Structure formats: C-alpha cells, structure tokens
Amino acid sequence: MGKIEPYSTRPVTFKEEVNFGGWRLKVYAISTGGDSVTEELAATGLNAILPELPQPASTNDRYGVGFVIIHRGTLRNWFSLDWWEYEDILFHKLFSSPLDNMARVAAEESAAIACVHELKIINFEKDAWIKTALAKSGEPDFDGYLRQRLIS
8 A cells, every 4th residue: 555645735726707608617726735727727627628518508407507626636637517406416527637738638537526625615615505505495696606715
C-alpha cells in the first residue's frame, strides 16, 4: 500500500456565473499547492464540457441551473458538470485532461465522482439548493440559488 499524503485544504475560488444555451451555472476553481486554475484552463474546460449539458435547459423537471468545478489536481485537470432536476436530484458528469495537455478534455469512464476538495463545494451547493429551492413553499428561488456562493 502506498503512503497517503496528509490532508491540507486547497483554495476554492468562485470564478463567475456563465450562461450557456439557456443554462445558468456557477463556476468554481480549486488548485493544488502553488498551481492555479488559469483563465486558459478554465476557458478550455468550459468550452469542452458545456456542450454536454442536456437541452433544453429548462423543462418541467429541469431548472437550467447548476455549477461547474474546475480542479487543477495532482494527477489531472478535473472538470465537474452538475445540475438540478426532479426537485432534489443532482445530475453529475465528470471530465478530465492530462496536466500537460489541458486541451485533451474527455469524459471520465471510471466510477469516480469527486475528491474530498470537490465534495466541499458539492455539499455547499446542496445546502444552497435546500435553502433556496426546497425550503419554501411555492416557487423556488433560482436567482437566490445562483447568488449563494462558496467563499473559502
């Protein structure tokens, strides 16, 4: 068994809200040590993964809102595409590219979901969804959901 590195937090940055094909998505960035998510990596990842969102963005059961995580990790660049459907179901697609070839973004075929650093964002987004879309009777507040942003 290999040695496991001790946990240390990685900076999480809210980058922007993007609009794509009727979708409104929060974009977060995570990076290891001194490496950062460059604008080039973010743009490359978004251009590769956003076309994978289902269309139309909004239906009776799909709300056109979600989030993206761009993570410059130790093994690969990771791109997580997440959106809400059917009231409380988070849909998720995972993509990656080699650290030395960021343009080679491809869908992950493994059973990987997320690392502990990404789970921090996913947990925050779950709580934001409960507060803005599920907690009140009546209409969900999608604009309020998009205003909820993890700052760490």
